[in-house]
Amino acid sequence: MTPLLSVHGITKHYGTHIGCADVSFDLYPGEVMGIVGESGSGKSTLLNCMAGHLAPDAGAVVFDTRTDGPKDTVTMSEPERRMLGRTDWAFVHQHARDGLRMGVSAGGNVGERLMAVGERHYGDIRNRATDWLDRVEIDAGRVDDRPTTFSGGMQQRLQIARNLVTGPRLVFMDEPTGGLDVSVQARLLDLLRGLVRDMGLSAIIVTHDLAVVRLLADRLMVMKSGRVVEAGLTDQVLDDPQHAYSQLLVSSVLQV
Amino acid sequence: MTDYNFAYLDEQTKRMIRRAILKGLAIPGYQVPFASREMPMPYGWGTGGVQVSAAVLTPEDTFKVIDQGADDTTNAVSIRSFFERTAGVETTTDTSAASVIQTRHRIPEEPLKEDQILVYQVPIPEPLRFLEPRESETRKMHSLEEYGLMHVKLYEDISRHGHIATSYAYPVKVEGRYVMDPSPIPKFDNPKLGDMAAIQLFGAGREQRIYALPPYTQVVSLDFEDHPFEASKADQVCGLCGAEDSYLDEVIIDDAGGRLFCCSDTDYCLGRRNAGHQGSSLPGNEVAA
Numbered sequence: 098m099t100p101l102l103s104v105h106g107i108t109k110h111y112g113t114h115i116g117c118a119d120v121s122f123d124l125y126p127g128e129v130m131g132i133v134g135e136s137g138s139g140k141s142t143l144l145n146c147m148a149g150h151l152a153p154d155a156g157a158v159v160f161d162t163r164t165d166g167p168k169d170t171v172t173m174s175e176p177e178r179r180m181l182g183r184t185d186w187a188f189v190h191q192h193a194r195d196g197l198r199m200g201v202s203a204g205g206n207v208g209e210r211l212m213a214v215g216e217r218h219y220g221d222i223r224n225r226a227t228d229w230l231d232r233v234e235i236d237a238g239r240v241d242d243r244p245t246t247f248s249g250g251m252q253q254r255l256q257i258a259r260n261l262v263t264g265p266r267l268v269f270m271d272e273p274t275g276g277l278d279v280s281v282q283a284r285l286l287d288l289l290r291g292l293v294r295d296m297g298l299s300a301i302i303v304t305h306d307l308a309v310v311r312l313l314a315d316r317l318m319v320m321k322s323g324r325v326v327e328a329g330l331t332d333q334v335l336d337d338p339q340h341a342y343s344q345l346l347v348s349s350v351l352q353v
Numbered sequence: 354m355t356d357y358n359f360a361y362l363d364e365q366t367k368r369m370i371r372r373a374i375l376k377g378l379a380i381p382g383y384q385v386p387f388a389s390r391e392m393p394m395p396y397g398w399g400t401g402g403v404q405v406s407a408a409v410l411t412p413e414d415t416f417k418v419i420d421q422g423a424d425d426t427t428n429a430v431s432i433r434s435f436f437e438r439t440a441g442v443e444t445t446t447d448t449s450a451a452s453v454i455q456t457r458h459r460i461p462e463e464p465l466k467e468d469q470i471l472v473y474q475v476p477i478p479e480p481l482r483f484l485e486p487r488e489s490e491t492r493k494m495h496s497l498e499e500y501g502l503m504h505v506k507l508y509e510d511i512s513r514h515g516h517i518a519t520s521y522a523y524p525v526k527v528e529g530r531y532v533m534d535p536s537p538i539p540k541f542d543n544p545k546l547g548d549m550a551a552i553q554l555f556g557a558g559r560e561q562r563i564y565a566l567p568p569y570t571q572v573v574s575l576d577f578e579d580h581p582f583e584a585s586k587a588d589q590v591c592g593l594c595g596a597e598d599s600y601l602d603e604v605i606i607d608d609a610g611g612r613l614f615c616c617s618d619t620d621y622c623l624g625r626r627n628a629g630h631q632g633s634s635l636p637g638n639e640v641a642a
Contacts, residue, residue: 179497179499183501201509204508212504214501217577218578219580
């Protein structure tokens with residue numbers, strides 16, 4: 098089986114500081130990978146390098162494209178990479194405001210990716226937008242409202258709908274539940290889990306919340322100071338952490 | 354003649370602007386940056402158009418200026434006298450007699466010919482500006498032909514108003530490549546942009562951009578399959594000359610809510626009246642409205 102995404106030796110320096118160093122892994126179709134670590138451990142740098150938002154200093158990110166098979170996205174041309182960014186890839190930002198157009202209605206936000214890939218029938222775009230609002234549990238009657246009138250949880254769900262409408266195969270998520278209260282978090286996680294399973298999505302989730310990876314991720318990487326210190330199946334890493342830092346991380350979770 | 358160099362600008366500046374114009378003509382719809390000069394008028398009054406006109410004018414030219422279609426408004430009168438003084442060129446209000454026409458927000462009703470140049474004054478040349486504020490990003494979108502966002506604007510129009518409510522500065526696609534802002538002309542004029550015999554030049558002074566449409570260029574107004582583009586105008590006839598096919602201004606004429614629809618193109622209207630056409634609002638022809 099060909100990996101959907103194959104990461105080889107990704108390294109990114111900020112001057113003399115290490116962003117992330119020599120990270121390699123394979124992600125297979127339908128698999129969800131969690132990346133955990135404390136603030137400043139290089140999780141987001143790694144995610145941005147993989148999603149093409151940052152240019153890594155060294156390494157390759159090989160994606161199994163629909164047309165040409167496995168291809169290195171670091172060296173591919175920018176139009177190709179941006180095309181991937183609005184078709185086969187999706188990126189869910191921590192702050193919904195970064196991923197949404199706040200001055201555009203919910204329907205327009207969801208429809209943007211459709212229009213970007215050439216959809217030119219207003220009725221169809223609107224129907225698909227309404228359908229997706231329904232799938233992320235937003236009332237279809239709010240299709241013409243701006244995201245500024247939505248609550249934080251709704252904005253995050255809208256961002257997810259906007260990203261998934263073109264049927265991507267790989268979703269990058271940067272702390273998707275950050276800044277939401279626990280009950281809203283639980284509903285969002287439930288929704289994400291359902292969508293990931295229904296659509297057979299592969300996902301890479303960056304978070305510092307171990308509960309999120311426990312629920313969503315099949316496999317887990319623990320990062321510290323820009324390097325991967327431990328990787329394995331989620332339950333294995335969380336229940337029997339080997340590296341000192343992983344042990345610290347797991348034992349730091351508050352038990353209620 | 355005055356102590357000014359011909360047409361106010363110095364020869365090096367005109368040369369620089371002509372190079373930008375040639376580049377613009379070579380890549381229809383592409384916004385060419387140029388080093389816009391301070392002109393003796395405020396930004397927003399047509400500094401871009403004036404610079405382009407200055408660069409293309411020759412002593413043999415006949416010059417016409419229209420502002421919203423009219424030859425007799427402040428902007429048109431002052432720019433016309435500016436070039437009378439600094440270039441000493443012939444000026445006219447007759448569309449067919451002019452070789453260079455500078456316009457603000459209209460295309461003349463009378464079809465233009467191959468030996469004419471139409472110069473537009475452009476306030477904001479970037480059609481994506483109000484959707485994407487970053488210049489670096491809009492440039493990238495133009496170079497990679499990522500124009501999905503333009504349709505988001507039209508989508509928003511339909512979802513809010515039930516139809517595409519953008520009625521001026523309606524975005525167009527040039528030769529299947531660049532999306533262009535046609536300057537704030539009414540969308541009634543959009544169909545005239547394409548396949549025009551005259552050269553069309555667009556100058557934005559404050560934003561320092563020049564773009565152009567060579568003669569007989571394909572220009573398509575953006576739309577949706579189920580909401581096609583429609584060139585709209587007031588559903589009236591001209592009260593002065595009775596024209597049914599021209600773009601109309603609505604003029605309030607008294608304190609009792611009385612109003613008059615008349616051609617925004619004053620030269621076209623006058624030409625029709627001189628040819629004997631009469632509208633219902635002329636003295637002696639009034640009908641009870």
